[in-house]
Amino acid sequence: MNKEAYAVITGASSGIGKQFAGLLAAKGYPLVLIARREQILSRLADFLYAKYNVKCKVIRADLSQEAEVERCFEQLKDLDIEIFINNAGLGEAGSFAETPLDKELFMVDVNVRCLHMFTKRMVQYFRERGEGYLLNVGSSAGLLPAGPYMAGYYACKAYVTSLTRAIAWELKEEGSSVYVGCLCPGPVDTEFNKVANVKFALKGISAKRCVAYAYRQMMKKQTVIVPTLRMKLAVWAPRLIPEKRTIAITAGQQKRKISQ
Numbered sequence: 001m002n003k004e005a006y007a008v009i010t011g012a013s014s015g016i017g018k019q020f021a022g023l024l025a026a027k028g029y030p031l032v033l034i035a036r037r038e039q040i041l042s043r044l045a046d047f048l049y050a051k052y053n054v055k056c057k058v059i060r061a062d063l064s065q066e067a068e069v070e071r072c073f074e075q076l077k078d079l080d081i082e083i084f085i086n087n088a089g090l091g092e093a094g095s096f097a098e099t100p101l102d103k104e105l106f107m108v109d110v111n112v113r114c115l116h117m118f119t120k121r122m123v124q125y126f127r128e129r130g131e132g133y134l135l136n137v138g139s140s141a142g143l144l145p146a147g148p149y150m151a152g153y154y155a156c157k158a159y160v161t162s163l164t165r166a167i168a169w170e171l172k173e174e175g176s177s178v179y180v181g182c183l184c185p186g187p188v189d190t191e192f193n194k195v196a197n198v199k200f201a202l203k204g205i206s207a208k209r210c211v212a213y214a215y216r217q218m219m220k221k222q223t224v225i226v227p228t229l230r231m232k233l234a235v236w237a238p239r240l241i242p243e244k245r246t247i248a249i250t251a252g253q254q255k256r257k258i259s260q
């Protein structure tokens with residue numbers, strides 16, 4: 001691995017992204033941190049520089065806007081990048097007939113459109129470079145057939161897993177060393193719940209544990225990464241039961257999240 005090369009993290013101001021920033025700085029990578037809350041990013045950059053002596057660039061961007069995603073890419077284009085953590089995202093919960101369309105479209109723009117744009121750009125960039133690691137942050141939600149009462153979020157994350165698996169397959173067929181994978185965690189204790197206005201039905205794991213596992217599996221080039229045995233079972237068990245039953249169980253979990 002080339003420690004002179006950068007690691008880029010979207011959604012680095014909080015939760016899983018912030019934890020990735022800490023872990024990759026500890027491994028010696030100079031960083032590019034992207035999110036909307038610039039002050040938080042700048043404080044994090046100062047902290048990581050003081051602790052690990054790594055350069056940290058900050059880019060303030062609202063990734064729901066196509067032009068902002070392009071602007072980020074413009075600012076990255078002269079850097080040598082080895083790792084890209086495509087992590088920025090949010091959730092929205094409630095009955096589909098009642099959830100606000102504008103918030104859902106904002107979510108689709110960040111969780112799908114922006115992630116797709118960065119994926120396209122970085123796969124092209126890494127192919128040209130000969131190697132690199134692109135980790136798309138999906139969710140265990142994306143490995144289940146549907147998520148009533150969080151319908152749009154589950155659909156976004158299904159897009160992420162499907163897209164990632166397909167690209168990983170294409171890269172493998174062409175014998176490429178480029179890694180593209182998908183992190184699919186269950187509940188993780190971050191700001192996610194506050195933003196989505198939900199409470200977990202199941203106990204969350206720490207972002208530290210999630211990210212440490214994700215990094216190890218990324219280095220082993222595992223395409224779909226599901227932290228914890230409990231979540232592995234939760235996404236595997238639906239193979240044994242009728243799809244309708246899985247959707248009913250998921251609906252029950254989601255209802256508990258919004259009614260607590």
Ligand SMILES: NC(=O)c1ccc[n+]([C@@H]2O[C@H](COP(=O)([O-])OP(=O)(O)OC[C@H]3O[C@@H](n4cnc5c(N)ncnc54)[C@H](OP(=O)(O)O)[C@@H]3O)[C@@H](O)[C@H]2O)c1
Nearest residue numbers: 011013014015016035036037063089139187188190191192
């Ligand atoms: N927490 C969980 O239980 C869980 C489970 C499975 C998957 N995930 C996924 O993990 C990823 C990270 O979520 P998290 O749990 O760490 O939540 P979080 O603590 O709320 O962090 C979300 C990050 O995304 C950034 N972000 C959101 N909207 C953005 C926008 N329009 N432009 C730029 N950045 C934006 C936020 O930064 P700013 O607000 O500063 O812009 C923040 O840094 C998401 O993709 C989420 O779907 C989370």
